[in-house]
Amino acid sequence: MNNILVTGSNGQLGSELRVLAQKYPAYNFHFTDYKALDITNHSAVKAFVKEAHISVIINCAAYTAVDKAETDIEMSTKLNHLAVENFGKIAKESNIQLIHISTDYVFDGTNHIPYTENDKTNPQSVYGSTKLAGEKALQQINPANSIIIRTSWVYSSFGNNFVKTMLRLANERTELGVILDQIGTPTYARDLAKVLLEIIPKLNTKTLEVYHFSNKGVCSWYDFAKAIFDLKEIDIQVNAIETSQYPTAAKRPFYSVLNKNKIEDTFQIEIAHWRDSLKECLQKL
Structure with missing residues (x-):
C-alpha cells in the first residue's frame, strides 16, 4: 500500500485530495498542515516519513x-523555498x-504563446521568486521519481479564491470592475x-521532471467573472478594467497560459x- 503524506492539507488542493481519498482504497493518506508538522524541520519530517512508512509526498x-x-x-x-528543499x-x-x-508566477508574463516547461523563468514578485527558489533547490538535489507541477489561477469549493470572492461581491454590489488585461x-x-x-x-523518472497543468482554454479575469455570473444566472453589471486601475503590492503576470502537452x-x-470544470465547481457551491 502506498502511504501518502499530503502537506498543506487545509488549502484548496489539499482539501480536494481529502475528498478524493476515500475513492482510492489502495492509498493510505496522512494529511498534515504547518501547525501539525514543521515542514522546514528536517529531522521532524524525516522521522514522520520513517514512522509512517511514507512512500509518496505531495507537497501542497x-x-x-x-x-x-x-x-x-x-x-x-x-x-x-526552505520547506521544498x-x-x-x-x-x-x-x-x-x-x-x-x-x-x-515563476514567469514574467511577457509571452504571447503558452509557456512550456523549458521557457525562461523571471518572477516579478516575492511569491514568484520564493517559489522559483524552491524549484531550483529541488533541481539541484535532483531526487529520482520526483516532479514539479506548475499550475495557475487555482479555485475550489474550499478556501478563499476568485470564484468565491465574485459570488460574495455579487451579493453585496450591483456593479463590479474586473481586470481584462491579464x-x-x-x-x-x-x-x-x-x-x-x-x-x-506512473512516476518513474531518474531525474526531477517539471510539468505544467491547468484546465484547457484561455480567458481574462473579466471573462472568468462573466462566466461565473452567467452559469449562476446572476444579474450584475461587470465592467472591464485595466491592471493600472487596480494597483496591488505584487506584480501579476499579464500572460500566464501554460502549455500542457508534456503532462x-x-x-x-x-x-x-x-468552463466545464467551473460549472462542476459552481454546482457544489
Whole structure:
C-alpha cells in the first residue's frame, strides 16, 4: 500500500485530495498542515516519513498570500523555498516519490504563446521568486521519481479564491470592475487533485521532471467573472478594467497560459476545459 503524506492539507488542493481519498482504497493518506508538522524541520519530517512508512509526498503547502508576501519575505521563504528543499533532501535520502506544486508566477508574463516547461523563468514578485527558489533547490538535489507541477489561477469549493470572492461581491454590489488585461487559465483544484492521484503509479523518472497543468482554454479575469455570473444566472453589471486601475503590492503576470502537452503525453491524461470544470465547481457551491 502506498502511504501518502499530503502537506498543506487545509488549502484548496489539499482539501480536494481529502475528498478524493476515500475513492482510492489502495492509498493510505496522512494529511498534515504547518501547525501539525514543521515542514522546514528536517529531522521532524524525516522521522514522520520513517514512522509512517511514507512512500509518496505531495507537497501542497505554500505561502500563497501574493501581496502579503511582498513584506512577509521570511515566512514566504520558509514555506516556498526552505520547506521544498527539505522535502527534496528527504525524498532522495529515503528513496521516495515527491510531487511538488509550483506556480505560473515563476514567469514574467511577457509571452504571447503558452509557456512550456523549458521557457525562461523571471518572477516579478516575492511569491514568484520564493517559489522559483524552491524549484531550483529541488533541481539541484535532483531526487529520482520526483516532479514539479506548475499550475495557475487555482479555485475550489474550499478556501478563499476568485470564484468565491465574485459570488460574495455579487451579493453585496450591483456593479463590479474586473481586470481584462491579464490572461491565463483557471484551474479547478479537484481536476489537479485527480491528476496527482492518477499519476503516482506512473512516476518513474531518474531525474526531477517539471510539468505544467491547468484546465484547457484561455480567458481574462473579466471573462472568468462573466462566466461565473452567467452559469449562476446572476444579474450584475461587470465592467472591464485595466491592471493600472487596480494597483496591488505584487506584480501579476499579464500572460500566464501554460502549455500542457508534456503532462498529457507523458501520463496519457485528458484535461477538461475551464468552463466545464467551473460549472462542476459552481454546482457544489
